[in-house]
Every structure is written in C-alpha cells, then in structure tokens.
Amino acid sequence: MQDEAKADVQNEAQEQKPQPEKQEQPQPEAKGQEQPETAPEAEKKAEPEPEESEVDKLKKQLADLNDKYMRTCAEYDNYRKRTAREKADLIKSAGSDIIAGLLPVIDDFERAMTHMKDKADVAAVKDGVSLIYKKFNDYLAKRGVSVIETQGMPLDTSVHEAITMLPAPTPDMKGKIMDCVEKGYKLGDKVLRFAKVVVCQ
Numbered sequence: 001m002q003d004e005a006k007a008d009v010q011n012e013a014q015e016q017k018p019q020p021e022k023q024e025q026p027q028p029e030a031k032g033q034e035q036p037e038t039a040p041e042a043e044k045k046a047e048p049e050p051e052e053s054e055v056d057k058l059k060k061q062l063a064d065l066n067d068k069y070m071r072t073c074a075e076y077d078n079y080r081k082r083t084a085r086e087k088a089d090l091i092k093s094a095g096s097d098i099i100a101g102l103l104p105v106i107d108d109f110e111r112a113m114t115h116m117k118d119k120a121d122v123a124a125v126k127d128g129v130s131l132i133y134k135k136f137n138d139y140l141a142k143r144g145v146s147v148i149e150t151q152g153m154p155l156d157t158s159v160h161e162a163i164t165m166l167p168a169p170t171p172d173m174k175g176k177i178m179d180c181v182e183k184g185y186k187l188g189d190k191v192l193r194f195a196k197v198v199v200c201q
Contacts, residue, residue: 101139108132140185148184148195150177159184161194168200176200 112128148159154176155162163181168174177197184195 098143101143105132105136105139108135144188145192146186148186148191150180150184150195150197153177155197155199159186159191159195161196162199163196164198165201166198173200 108128109132112125112132115128116125150160153160160177161184166178168176168178176199178200179198180195181198182196183193185192
C-alpha cells in the first residue's frame with residue numbers, strides 16, 4: 001500500500017510540472033499566393049506615367065497638319081467657285097450695260113424712220129442719220145472701241161486682211177493699202193474684226 005501511495009504522489013508531481021511550450025515552425029508559402037508589396041514596389045507604382053514618346057508627338061503633328069491641309073483645300077475650292085460665279089455675273093452685267101447703251105441709238109433710228117415717211121426734205125433726213133451715226137461712234141469710243149486705220153498705211157497682217165492686189169499707181173504706194181472694203185475695229189489692243197483692204201503691188 002505504501003508503494004502504491006508513493007507511485008501516486010510521483011505521478012501527481014509529474015502532472016503538475018509545467019511542460020515546455022512548442023515553438024511554431026514557419027509554414028512554407030503556397031505557390032501562386034500573392035506576396036505583399038514591398039516599399040520599393042509601392043513607390044514604383046506611385047510614380048507618374050512617362051511622357052508621350054517621340055512617335056506619339058509626330059503622329060499628333062501629322063494629324064494637325066492633315067486637318068489644316070483639308071481645311072485649306074476646302075477654303076480654296078469655295079474661293080474658286082465664288083470667283084467663277086462673280087466672273088460670270090460680271091460678264092452678264094457688262095453685256096447688259098452695253099445693250100442698255102445701244103437702246104438710245106435704236107430709238108433714234110426709229111424716230112428717223114418715222115420722219116422719213118412724212119418728210120420730203122432729203123437734207124433733213126441726211127442730217128438726222130448723220131447725228132445718229134456720230135452718236136453711235138461716240139458711244140463705241142467711250143467703250144474703248146476704235147477704228148483700224150487703213151488708207152495709205154503699210155499692210156499689217158496683224159490687223160489687216162488683204163482681199164485683193166492691184167498695181168500701184170506710184171512707186172511709193174507699193175505694199176501700201178489703196179482702199180478699205182470693210183472697216184476693222186479694235187477693243188483696246190484686241191482686234192474685234194480685221195479690216196478688209198486692197199493692197200498695191
């Protein structure tokens with residue numbers, strides 16, 4: 001009995017003796033598990049994005065230039081159409097002005113024809129026609145129209161058209177114009193109609 005009591009006391013003493021704590025072993029990291037970001041990596045992500053590259057700058061410049069070119073082409077096309085329209089309007093306006101200036105001459109001819117029926121005086125009719133002719137020539141002169149000179153002038157093929165050749169009455173008339181069959185006219189320096197002439201040979 002004493003031996004059993006001693007054994008019980010020893011067992012109780014061992015149970016009351018503190019056991020040493022077990023140290024936890026570091027667990028190996030699982031593959032594929034995200035690692036916490038370190039300080040340098042966080043700083044890298046916080047940095048601003050780099051400036052656009054030289055290629056991007058050139059692309060932007062090219063796009064701007066292309067836009068300006070398209071706008072310039074559109075403006076030029078509009079200008080060309082507007083100029084053509086203004087030119088056509090100017091030609092129509094100039095034609096209407098010329099016709100409006102000729103109307104008084106037509107009125108004078110109509111009056112002369114009316115008086116010719118009632119008047120037996122040929123001299124009065126002649127004076128009236130002469131006045132109309134002068135008025136018409138004055139109107140043409142104001143518009144820059146002039147008669148091409150012919151009588152006694154050397155033949156100039158740039159303004160004269162020789163329709164026939166006749167023997168020269170005197171030696172100094174050779175190559176010169178003897179007569180004008182149909183008058184020629186110029187508007188400024190432009191020939192409206194060549195003068196048809198007879199030339200001495």
